[in-house]
Amino acid sequence: MSSALPTYSTTSVSGGSINNAPPSSVSAVGATSLASGPLLVAEPALFGLLIEMGPALEAAMTGGAREAVFFKMEMLGYNVGQRLVERLAKDHARFTDTLDVVKFICKEFWMAVFRKQVDNLKTNHRGVYVLQDNNFRWFMNASGATTLQDATQAMTPFLWFPCGLIRGALAGLGYATVVMAESVGIPQCTFQIKIATGR
Amino acid sequence: MSYYFAIVGTRDSPIYEAAIGNPLKDDGKHLHQFVLHAALDFVDDIMWTTPNMYLRVVDKFNDWFVSAFVSAGNVRFMLLHDSKNEDGIRNFFTDVHELYIKSLMNPFYEVNDPIDNPAFDLKVRTIARRFL
Numbered sequence: 363m364s365s366a367l368p369t370y371s372t373t374s375v376s377g378g379s380i381n382n383a384p385p386s387s388v389s390a391v392g393a394t395s396l397a398s399g400p401l402l403v404a405e406p407a408l409f410g411l412l413i414e415m416g417p418a419l420e421a422a423m424t425g426g427a428r429e430a431v432f433f434k435m436e437m438l439g440y441n442v443g444q445r446l447v448e449r450l451a452k453d454h455a456r457f458t459d460t461l462d463v464v465k466f467i468c469k470e471f472w473m474a475v476f477r478k479q480v481d482n483l484k485t486n487h488r489g490v491y492v493l494q495d496n497n498f499r500w501f502m503n504a505s506g507a508t509t510l511q512d513a514t515q516a517m518t519p520f521l522w523f524p525c526g527l528i529r530g531a532l533a534g535l536g537y538a539t540v541v542m543a544e545s546v547g548i549p550q551c552t553f554q555i556k557i558a559t560g561r
Numbered sequence: 562m563s564y565y566f567a568i569v570g571t572r573d574s575p576i577y578e579a580a581i582g583n584p585l586k587d588d589g590k591h592l593h594q595f596v597l598h599a600a601l602d603f604v605d606d607i608m609w610t611t612p613n614m615y616l617r618v619v620d621k622f623n624d625w626f627v628s629a630f631v632s633a634g635n636v637r638f639m640l641l642h643d644s645k646n647e648d649g650i651r652n653f654f655t656d657v658h659e660l661y662i663k664s665l666m667n668p669f670y671e672v673n674d675p676i677d678n679p680a681f682d683l684k685v686r687t688i689a690r691r692f693l
Contacts, residue, residue, distance in 0.1 A: 448632065448633060448636075448662055448665055449665070449666070451633030452659070454633065456608070456613070456633060458612065534634045535633060536634065
């Protein structure tokens with residue numbers, strides 16, 4: 363069953379094209395103008411959805427190990443990333459090599475999803491890329507823990523969804539990768555991408 | 562003024578096909594698929610030479626031309642046509658690409674699934690009527 367009509371898309375209902383910037387459905391706090399232009403989702407609503415995803419999945423997967431929940435979150439991110447990247451790369455020239463692709467992820471993709479660019483990109487030129495974000499937007503409003511250590515510990519499971527997002531984006535562009543994430547202290551976090559170099 | 566349009570997925574399987582008018586009527590309709598998929602090899606060669614998505618004419622078959630458009634996710638849009646109408650065809654491909662992205666947004670639609678939705682078909686034919 364495949365329907366061509368969008369169900370989740372927040373592009374404008376009046377048949378407007380996806381060309382209207384901003385292309386993502388995750389931006390702008392409180393902007394809900396009914397005039398032409400893409401419909402936007404309030405950021406707190408997005409945060410609520412993301413934060414609730416962890417406990418909701420845990421409750422739904424009765425008897426499952428924590429790893430199963432992480433796997434599911436990662437797969438959710440994967441699906442979203444695959445679709446999102448096709449939409450975001452629509453007006454971009456086609457990519458020449460893996461460095462180009464990772465730079466696109468660091469700039470346009472990150473800007474669309476997190477409203478900022480990645481702060482630091484490192485590579486060993488052999489297929490491993492490290493993306494560092496010093497102010498990860500989805501950790502912005504995390505609260506409740508007393509120490510930085512506890513807060514980091516609590517937020518780490520929520521890094522699986524962005525991992526899947528990146529993996530899905532790269533898969534959408536044709537690259538099989540492994541993506542891992544870690545955080546030494548919120549709001550900083552680091553993503554490590556391993557692309558198979560085909561050797 | 563007839564055309565044959567197909568969308569070929571990342572694994573080279575056809576996702577969607579539409580015959581607008583009746584091209585290649587002398588040789589048989591099955592030839593449309595054959596010609597378009599034979600042209601895929603040329604698309605694979607040419608797509609590395611340019612960063613553009615629109616690849617213009619990639620192959621010729623008797624008096625018919627095959628034009629191609631490759632998306633970022635390596636989904637090929639191919640058109641079999643007999644008249645040279647580069648701008649019209651480019652606009653057609655761009656609009657169908659947007660339509661394809663919209664169907665991708667459906668969470669139940671996986672990449673490389675066939676598209677058999679009549680609304681999609683209708684929209685493609687409308688776009689074809691507008692630009693071709």
